[in-house]
Amino acid sequence: MQELIRITVQNDQQLVSARDLYKGLELKIRFSLWVSKNFDSFEEGQDFTSVSTDTEVSNNGGVQVRKLQDYLLTIDMAKELCMMSKTEKGKEVRKYFIEVERKWNDPQEIVKRGYAILQNENTQLKLENKNLTIQLEESNKKADYLDVILGTPDALAISQIAADYGYSAVNFNKLLHKVGIQHKVNGQWILYRAYMGKNYVTTKPFIYKDHKGNNRTSLSTYWTQAGRKLIYDVLKDNDILPLIERDDIA
Template identity: 25%
Template sequence: MNELIKIEQSKINNELVKTVNARTLYEFLEVETQFKDWIARRISEYGFIENTDYLSFAQKRAKPTGGRPSVEYHITIDMAKELSMVERNEKGRLARKYFIECEKIVLGESKQIKTDNSGLVQFRQARALKMATESAKDICLMFPSLSEKSKQVIYAGLVNPIAGAEIIPLPKLEQKLYTAEDIGKILNISANKVGRIANSLGIKTQENGENILTKSKYSAKQVPNFMYNDKGLEAIRLALAEAS
C-alpha cells in the first residue's frame, strides 16, 4: 500500500499509538481555511480531547517574517478518519479509506505477534521438557540400583510440573516400605545393625524391598536408600532371632 500520509508513533497517555501530523493531513485534504482555524474549529465541533485524541506542541517553522512558533498537532488514526470524513470531498474519502487500510495492517501485525509469541511459548516448553527428561535420565544412570518405581517418581517429579499435567503418573504404592531406622525401632536395635545384617545375608534385593532416592542426612545431595518391605522386615527379624 502506497503511503499517502505518513503514519508515525506518539506517546499519548503513556502509551505508544499510531498518529498523523494534523498539518500533513490538512494539506492533503486541500482545506481552504487557515490551518490554525481549521484544527481549532474541528476540535471544538467534535469534542476531541487533548492527550486522548491528540497531542499539541509548539514548533518553530521557517517564516520569512519570523514570529511566534506555530502550534502543531499529532492526532490519532481515529481522529484522522473522522476529520477526513467530515470534509465530504474526494480527498477526504480517499484519506479515510487509507487510514482504515492502515488499521487493518496494524491489526494483522498484532495478531501475528500474538501467534508468534504463542509458538515461542510452546517451543520453550518443549525445550524445557526435553531438558527435564534428559536430567531424569542422567540421575537414573547415576544410580543404576534404583527400582523402576523410583525411576518413575524421578521422571514424574521433573517432567509433570513443566508440562502442567500428570503426563507421567506416580506409581501406586502396593506395599508398605520401611527404612533401616523404622526396622530398628520395631526390633529394638540400631539402624546400623539392621544394615549390617542385611548386607551380610544379602537381604537387599527386589524381593525384600527397593532402592529409593532420598535426601542425605548430612548434605543436600540425593542418595539411593534401600527401603525394606514386609518380607525384608521378617528376614531381618528371623536373622536376629537365629543369632540370639
C-alpha cells in the first residue's frame, strides 16, 4: 500500500501530523485558518495534541531553523477532517486511513505489536536490572572500604593508608598535597588550614638513635578514622579509588 500520509505511532496509537494532512488534502486556505475553522468540534488531549516542529528556511544566504505549530491527530479525527474537506482528495485520503486502520487491527498485526512491546519491556527490564546491579556493586564496594576504615579504630601511619591505594608513602603524601589536603612546612607535612582542628590527625612519639648513638624522641603524624574518611572522600572526588574499589584490579 502506497503511503499517502505519514503515520507515526506513540504509546501504541497511530497519529497523523495536521500539517502533513493539510498538505495531503491539497487545501488552498492557510493552515492556521483551516485549524481554526475545523478543530472546534474536537477535544484537545483526546482527539489531538498540540506540538511544535522544526523547519528550515533560507535567510540571507543561509539556513535558519524555525518552530512551527503543529498537531498530532488520531486516525478517527483525520478521517473526519477528510470528510469535512468535501473534496475528491479528501475521499482518497480517507480511504487510505481506513485501509491503514484495517491493517492495524488485523489480528496478526496485533500479535506482532504485542510481541514487540514484550520484547521492548524485557530489554528495558534487563537494562534496569543491569544498572541496579552496577549501583549495588558500587554501593557494596564503598561499604567494604568504609567498613575497613570504621573497623580499624586505631590511627594509622600514612604508609599503611598509602598501601590501600597502591602508593608508596612518599608518593601518597605528594598526592595528598596535590589534592589540597596537606602541604610541607619545614620538612613536615601539615594539614591546610581548612582541615586543622577537626581530629583528622594525631601524633605519636617514637624513639630513634642519632648518629652518635644517643636515644632521641620525635613526633610522627598518624591519621584517625575521620582523617582516613576525609582522604577517601577527597580522592574519590578526584576519581582516585582504593584498590578494593577499582574495576581493573581483580
